[in-house]
Amino acid sequence: MTRRFDLKKIMMDNLVLVVIFLLVIITAIVEPNFMSEANMTNLMRQFGPLSLVSLGMTFVIIGGFIDLSVAGIISLVAVVTVALIDPLGQVNALLIGVALGAGLGLINSILLLTCGAMTQAEALFITFGMSSVYSALALIITDGATLHMTWLTTPQTIFETIGSGTVGVLSVSFIIFLVCLAILYVFQGETHAGRSISYTGGNKVAAILSGIPVKRSMVIIYTISGFMAAVGSVVLFSRVTTAAPIIGRGFETNAILSVVVGGTSLKGGKGSVLRTVLGVLLVTLLSNCMNLLGVPPYMQVVLRGAVLVLAIWLDNRKEL
């Protein structure tokens, strides 16, 4: 064993960190504005919605399933919440919106449970179908139009705070993220229900035979995913102050991208919310850095796809 080999192993084990480090250094040298306070605030705000959605997605993937319906849930929650601010007041609208997200996740899990779906592929198609239902409902509610929060007559201080408020140097959306991360981290590592999810993803048949409540795990992971998608949706539309019925489009692939890049295995059973944070950080940094470096937008799509393919490939090679 030479020292060089060890270095290589350490780098391979923490590839995401190494890439983030390199990316930050290169961008900071080429474009000094990267380290400016304005860009840091900007990064924090961009980080918000995707990180929240990805945290929820992490549990689904650890549990050995997948959830494509977050795109539909985000759109529907955004539209419903904004539409309800005027008739019901902002607090009620917020509560109903978040509860709606959890409820839609619950519907997904009930569908999967009643038909006995055990594989990722079955979950993929059922949640894809539900996603198109949810997004179409969002389109029906607004008749395809975008809802603007500036048109509302009642006060919307909560959403203004979420969208643009700061506490010290941290933006409010970032604090929401930190709180969710702390709760979910404790939930994953310290509670019986959280650990059951990992066992469920590891090997479902073994989990059932050894008395792990697999069905309860499935309900929990999809409800968390729906709930986090709803929270992400609130943060997202508060920042842009409009609720378009297609606002959630593309979030499902980006969330899966972040989770997988972070190093949570798609085979299930392995992974953690902290890894996902790294994954989201890399994805967000990548687009921020490419913008600053002046990479043309279409080339950015190519590069993001290339990163996804590379990350999955490297993740898989580790297990070979």
Next chain:
Amino acid sequence: MNNQLGIMGKRVWRLLSKQKAVLAIIAMLIVMLFFDTNFYTSYNILAMLQDASVNVIIAFGVTLAVICAGCDLSVGSVMCLSGIITVQLINAGVNMWLAMLAGVASGAVVGFINGFFVVKQRTEAFIITLGMGMLMKGVCQHLTDAHPISSKNLDFMKLANGKLFGTIPNLAIVMLAVGILVYCLLRYTSFGRNCYAIGGDYDVAKYSGISVVRTKWLAFVLCGTITAFAGVLLSSKLNTGSSIYGDETALMVNCGVVVGGTSFAGGIGGIPQSFVGIMVLQLLTNCMNMLGVTPYLQVVCQGIVIVTIIWLDCFGRKRKREAV
């Protein structure tokens, strides 16, 4: 007598419950009888076939990958890519047929790369092809600057818009030809039979001496090639290559294949099933258009139908598992 009828009824029921997609088609055809629309006209039925043909041809390719226990979510982008390459080469003055060949070859290359990752590196098929799809979408946007480009060669447009004897659309004939070709490939060649064996059980196939890597890899290359062919046909039909097509195609086609009864676990399914599966979705769209359902509501209905059929499929498997 009564008993015999009961047995026959049970048999018919078992056959129909196996073919839920056929059941759905029959139900839709019956419903349409009660409405006074132009549904039952030869014009509508031929137009429907023409509309469906591109997706059906892609589904034939995807079926190969799915039977080998894979799946291909990059088909939407491959379809765009081949169309764009073909149109750009034609506009650059390359011979039309050569340009089409280049378009199809681009699909083969993507299929080859997909195959490398899935078979050689054993990564999860659907996530790696999703990533490849994203990458290829970016390439498409980069090539065209996200503008649609139209070809200047009118002969190219006539290929897919022409009609044999003035009635039967060329696309429907091509679809039939590709279908028969892939059907024969799956049924009468050792490659096809090996595909079913690999999908049934990868390790057993390996230990029985089938060259699993080569067969599954070839299935992915063929899937890419057939998809690219469909993409060339689409760009000929619209006389345009654009990066905006195909966002939903990948999931729709894969869903259609599963709806038809080709199992994602691999080893089960075939060309007729995939055809039926895609036609369910196409028929649904057509019926709803005829009945004047608003577009957003159409998406809701389509989603519900997909979920219902896959739910029933899963439920059937669960019952079987519990019976054992």
